[in-house]
Amino acid sequence: MSGEKVLRAYNVWPSFPSVSISGTACALACKHCVARYLELMIPATTPENLRMLGEKFAREGKPGLLVSGGCDKAGRMLNMEKFLPALKRLHGLGLIIKLHTGLVDEGLARGIADAGVDIASMEFVGDAGTVSEIFGIPATPEDYTETFLLLKAAGVPFIAPHVAVGLHHGALNGERRALSMLRKVVEPSTIAIIAFRPTTGTAMERDPAPRAEDVKEVVAHARSLFPETKIVLGALRPRGPERCENARAYRLSLELAALDGGADGIEVPSPGLLEEARARGYRIKWLEAYGVLPVEYEGRVAARWA
Numbered sequence: 001m002s003g004e005k006v007l008r009a010y011n012v013w014p015s016f017p018s019v020s021i022s023g024t025a026c027a028l029a030c031k032h033c034v035a036r037y038l039e040l041m042i043p044a045t046t047p048e049n050l051r052m053l054g055e056k057f058a059r060e061g062k063p064g065l066l067v068s069g070g071c072d073k074a075g076r077m078l079n080m081e082k083f084l085p086a087l088k089r090l091h092g093l094g095l096i097i098k099l100h101t102g103l104v105d106e107g108l109a110r111g112i113a114d115a116g117v118d119i120a121s122m123e124f125v126g127d128a129g130t131v132s133e134i135f136g137i138p139a140t141p142e143d144y145t146e147t148f149l150l151l152k153a154a155g156v157p158f159i160a161p162h163v164a165v166g167l168h169h170g171a172l173n174g175e176r177r178a179l180s181m182l183r184k185v186v187e188p189s190t191i192a193i194i195a196f197r198p199t200t201g202t203a204m205e206r207d208p209a210p211r212a213e214d215v216k217e218v219v220a221h222a223r224s225l226f227p228e229t230k231i232v233l234g235a236l237r238p239r240g241p242e243r244c245e246n247a248r249a250y251r252l253s254l255e256l257a258a259l260d261g262g263a264d265g266i267e268v269p270s271p272g273l274l275e276e277a278r279a280r281g282y283r284i285k286w287l288e289a290y291g292v293l294p295v296e297y298e299g300r301v302a303a304r305w306a
Contacts, residue, residue: 026070166210
């Protein structure tokens, strides 16, 4: 298959359920979210709940899950430490565990690695002003790179940062810097590029969605810095009835921008994107997983060529 053009298309649900260990609780009131995204996840607010859910997923033949949740006012995942034994149990069942880590210290990083977490992900913002204004936490971009360093040093096998395009009210502000900082500290297994999605019920619901050109610019910058790293366009982007003119055309423009910028894969791609990719000579490899699934793990999930 040398030289063959392959685009990975990821069908995230229902094979990889998303679970929140805090339910809808979050001490932050991030302007773009206010816990709205947690409402879409399966709640597992005690270690026993998480263990039972994991056992159910394993019986159903699901290959893995995303574990996420709300954060405290310092940007750390709520009650993460007490869930580590349950995560270790899930790892023992053979489930692939993707964890939204939040900011960590050395002790928590070791605990996460010892629990058998496969993939550590966290949204990485390269501008301190955006962190302060949008997330409302007293953190800097350097705190994020320190978290990735600690997780890698502790032995988490795969680091998969998320970089959000347009988080600063729809405009670029620190995305390129985040990628440049990342390049100096860790070699990610995957970089997920996501795009700010104006969400009803949040303080930013009337902000503009990011431009397709900005998505292309960020993806292209990531590709230039990480020529051998898998880069995917994540599912968290404007995809449906968001407040924008001609949502279907806009969605396709974002996906094409990512492809033009050098992305290797796209979560939940539109039919129009797949049609265009085929016209450009790509073979489509469908994977029932999150886009940050390591290439080394692709044999553990359902896959097909189309």
